[in-house]
Amino acid sequence: MIRFDNVSKTYPKQSRPALRDVSLDIEKGEFVFLVGSSGSGKSTFMRLILREERASQGAVHVLGKDLARLSNWKVPHMRRQLGTVFQDFRLLPNKTVAENVAFAQEVIGKPRGEIRKAVPQVLDLVGLGGKEDRMPGELSGGEQQRVAIARAFVNRPMLLIADEPTGNLDPQTSVGIMKLLDRINRTGTTVIMATHDQNIVDQMRKRVIELEQGRLVRDQARGVYGYQH
């Protein structure tokens, strides 16, 4: 599903690489936590998968494709198979909940009949049935993140990438979001989640990948947030 072969990334005008010689495999259907302090390279790792950046060295394979060889105009098609969720939700404030979700289908040219069917379905899945016509500003943080997850999932991606999805939420709400992500994972969707939330990682007992100063320092199945000595 995802393979990093000796990947390094150095941003222009910076001497210190953001990622150094990272190699790993993520299989289909896995749930992976990506941990590490700020500046450890988590965001770069995510951006490489989304091909917002290209690796300086090494090869990144996503969904069986070498991203270095993927031409620019094919990138949008690759991204349609990925869903993304962010800490700051990134909803359109002037569109309703249903319109925000539908936006993800409209911009890739899905027929209207299909959108009308898929949007209520996915809103039900994330637990927002009946709130289709609310504006994002009227919703709580947890609900807004559910809208964002619905938008990321409405096109049934193979891979869901979540960058600190619970970063702005209280612990109780976070648990709800994690349950939702777990449910999505059980449908066969691979989930990669960057997080600083120790409780969540410790409770879920999923694979944990830790980065430190751009290096892969730990890759542990059924791991916890920090080392347990």
Add this chain to the structure above:
Amino acid sequence: MRAQFVLSEIGVGLRRNLTMTFAVVVSVALSLALFGGALLMREQVSTMKDYWYDKVNVSIFLCSKSDVTSTPKCARGAVTKEQRDQIERDLNNLDVVDTVTHETADEAFNHYQDQFGDSPMASNITPDQMQESFRVKLHDPKKYKVVATAFAGRDGVQSVQDQRSILDNLFGLMNGMNVAAIFVMALMLVIALMLIVNTVRVSAFSRRRETGIMRLVGASGFYIQMPFIMEAAFAGLIGGVLACVMLLAGRYFLIDGGLALQSKLNLIDFIGWDAVFTKLPLVLAIGLLMPAVAALFALRKYLKV
């Protein structure tokens, strides 16, 4: 791709950026109006050339009795019958000459009276002040020099005059105005292009949230860029329509109503409405395409896909 979705995005974009849109519309309209005006002016010059060059003659004025004292070339006396016949024979033998008409002083006087009979000047003119002349029509009006060199120095010839040279001054003036119009047009065009680039940049910046989300969910580059390009094209099209209105109104004001040059200068053959209409599609097409292309280039810089 769904038209309604795209159209609503364009409407939102244009309204959000109303002042810039207005500036783009005005500058495109002005530059295109000047462009169309320059095209029409060129056509007017060529129409007039066709019309006048067909009518103009080379005139060979012959010495009259009154010229003997006033013009050095006629110092040897007024033209004699032999001289006149010789000139006419020689003219008819020249290849470049089409037709030759002889106009006596009396005939010249009558023509003058016909044309300017009601002006006060006409009443002071007498037939012997008028000049006898040959009106020579050439196959090719540009071959004037042949006639001039052959007859200018001859006894009995006062002067050889090419009426074309008088017209050329006028055409030169009109061409000069044309060049000036094209220069101003080029300047306006640059301003219009810079405004479009800036408008697109502001527009792309104010919608970076939407475009960011579009990128994330895998919208194609074309899909993301199209609303911006359509916006620019739409504003340009409005500018083009305004330019067309200006051209039509301009022709009406100058030629028919307002200045009414048609009735004041009835010797000039003005371009018709059809000439204006044939320019309009070009003006509209440029108004539509130029901003779209400018937007495309601006987006490459300001909208990463």
